[in-house]
Amino acid sequence: MNTIDRLKKKADQLRMDTLDMILEAGSGHIGGSFSIADIITSLYYDVMDITGGPHDEDRDRFVLSKGHANPILYAVLLDKGFVPKDAKGTLRQFGSPFQGHPDSSVCPGIDCTTGSLGQGISVGTGMALGLKKLGKDSRVFVVAGDGELNEGLCWEAFMAASNFQLDNLTIIIDRNMLQLGGHTEDLMKLGDLKAKMESFGFAVDEIDGHDIGSIGSTLRKKYPDTPHCIIAKTIKGKGVSYMENNPSWHGGIPKGEEVAQAYKELGGTCHG
Amino acid sequence: MADKKATRHGFYDGLVNLARKHHDIYAVDADLGSATGSAIFQKEFPDRYIDVGIAEQNLVGISAGLARVGLVPFCSSMAVFVAGRGFEIIRNAVAYSRINVKIVGSHTGITAAGDGGSHQAIVDLAAMRAIPNMVVLSPCDYFQAAKMAELMYAHQGPMYIRTSREPVEAVTSLDDEIVLGKAQQLCDGKDVCIIATGMMTVLAIEAAKALHEEGIEAKVVNIHTIKPLDAIGIKEAVLSCKGRVVVCEEANMFGGLSEGVASILIEEDGIRFAWVAIEDRFGQSGATSVLLGAYGITKENIVRKAWSVIQR
Known part of the structure; x- marks a missing residue:
């Protein structure tokens, strides 16, 4: 199996693990988890240097600024062995490392507590600045939602990232065009996002956020003295046909036949 | 000084x-x-x-x-x-x-x-x-x-x-130890306990001096750690002053030091409590001395509140 096929298979396995956890919990965000599944797979299984483990000071860092998509990140942490396997069935339960939104103080491998939108972009920018001050080569990857960009703090951070020439910072915008209340361009339009990010001083690449080959090659790009933004065009709920592009799967939970169909489309059987 | x-x-x-x-x-x-x-x-x-x-x-x-x-x-x-x-x-x-x-x-x-x-x-x-x-x-x-x-x-x-903008007189020195979470007694007394923080502490000491002239011995306790608040130290200090206490802070009366001290004392018998704080209104422009007077952030108000708990 070549690298691309191996990564594709891994992404679908992570989607199924995510589904297992959300079905067990009875709540959680499937749509946003599935839209970033291929991006997070590329980061954790291809691009990021985390060979020294989740506490290595020289590792690359990952910030899930759209913290509600954390089930897919938890699936990665389980698969990597950063979190004990028996945590899998505890999503959103009392005392679990898998809180409803990521909390680094209880979950190994979470590089940044998020959950309040916009903050991960700012903290990730501070991490990139700090790593530079420390003279480290580590990179910081932030995955943000497009709806999240409604928050003014994101733009404060973008200004700073460019001002401080943080070429070790990559912001990946999950451009699935949907937020809780509907279509991003109807609710609070972002308009020409590429032009906006370029005007804030970023080098911007637009990619298909499900083309795992181009995700990897674009993540590897570095632009001297310039922060990098990847606008990843994605499909909310990607991988399960009836969920795709349907805002009701932002936080919806499949039932009955829907469950079997979801696993089938992801290439597996129900193992939740 | x-x-x-x-x-x-x-x-x-x-x-x-x-x-x-x-x-x-x-x-x-x-x-x-x-x-x-x-x-x-x-x-x-x-x-x-x-x-x-x-x-x-x-x-x-x-x-x-x-x-x-x-x-x-x-x-x-x-x-x-x-x-x-x-x-x-x-x-x-x-x-x-x-x-x-x-x-x-x-x-x-x-x-x-x-x-x-x-x-x-x-x-x-x-x-x-x-x-x-x-x-x-x-x-x-x-x-x-x-x-x-x-x-x-x-x-x-x-x-x-x-921290504060306004310069104040020094009432501590670099030799004075600060222990996190411990109340700091600056003047001893037995008639009333004045608990203060920030720039109010120097006013509390001035008030204690004025009270001394009037025959009242005030204990002054400086609270440099608002949280965790020294429940044991505050309780001991107030109870050693017949349960009489005046809390002073340059902040709104809600949610700050005053309510913190009140919550520590709430289960004690015989507490007589008063506070000097901003009485739930916004500030405004003005010369510092004029503003402090208008908002009751003064030595005189501390003295007045001390007498009110002594005479209650």
Whole structure:
């Protein structure tokens, strides 16, 4: 199996693990988890240097600024062995490392507590600045939602990232065009996002956020003295046909036949 | 007494001194370094000074990021902005996961005077005190503020320090030990206990002197740690003064030191309680002395409140 096929298979396995956890919990965000599944797979299984483990000071860092998509990140942490396997069935339960939104103080491998939108972009920018001050080569990857960009703090951070020439910072915008209340361009339009990010001083690449080959090659790009933004065009709920592009799967939970169909489309059987 | 000096300058003089030894100390500001006092840090350590521009949310977020990779950031703005506008980022990105960010809020209370109500921080104590995992400090003079830099660096976890614009007389010295979470008795007495914090402590001492002239022996207790509040020390001090207590703070009457002390004493018998604080209204512009008088932040008001609990 070549690298691309191996990564594709891994992404679908992570989607199924995510589904297992959300079905067990009875709540959680499937749509946003599935839209970033291929991006997070590329980061954790291809691009990021985390060979020294989740506490290595020289590792690359990952910030899930759209913290509600954390089930897919938890699936990665389980698969990597950063979190004990028996945590899998505890999503959103009392005392679990898998809180409803990521909390680094209880979950190994979470590089940044998020959950309040916009903050991960700012903290990730501070991490990139700090790593530079420390003279480290580590990179910081932030995955943000497009709806999240409604928050003014994101733009404060973008200004700073460019001002401080943080070429070790990559912001990946999950451009699935949907937020809780509907279509991003109807609710609070972002308009020409590429032009906006370029005007804030970023080098911007637009990619298909499900083309795992181009995700990897674009993540590897570095632009001297310039922060990098990847606008990843994605499909909310990607991988399960009836969920795709349907805002009701932002936080919806499949039932009955829907469950079997979801696993089938992801290439597996129900193992939740 | 020594010359009057402001706590905002005391703190950064202390931090600069400390930063000569500890190279992981960073100062972060939001284009107010000349006001907060952090400019002196920038002058000596330009490479360890980060100005994020006029953006208090990002001030806190960037600082959380610096702390997450192992640096020790002290981030400052006027308290009204960093503890107000920055609140939500302090809550979630700093305090929730116990990230080692030190927050410095200057220009607290109404002694930000001329700038008016928009710039006067009267709710910062209540706001910071309400956040789990947060330690809240309020030095009473220049030397105590200077010493607190060291205490903050030594403590692992989120902290907020409240400094003032107005110079005040020194009532402590660099030789006075500060123990985190311990009330500090500055005058002994048995008739009434005056509990004060920040710039109110010097007024409390002046009030105790005036009361002495009137035949009343007042105990003065300085609270430099608003959270955790020294429940045992406060209880002992008040009970040794026949349960008579006056709490003084340059902050709104709700959620700050006054209510903190009241909650400690609520189950004790025979407590006679009064407070000198801002009585739930916004500040305004004015000469400092005029404002303090108009808002009852005076030695005379402390004396009056002391008599009210003695005679009750």
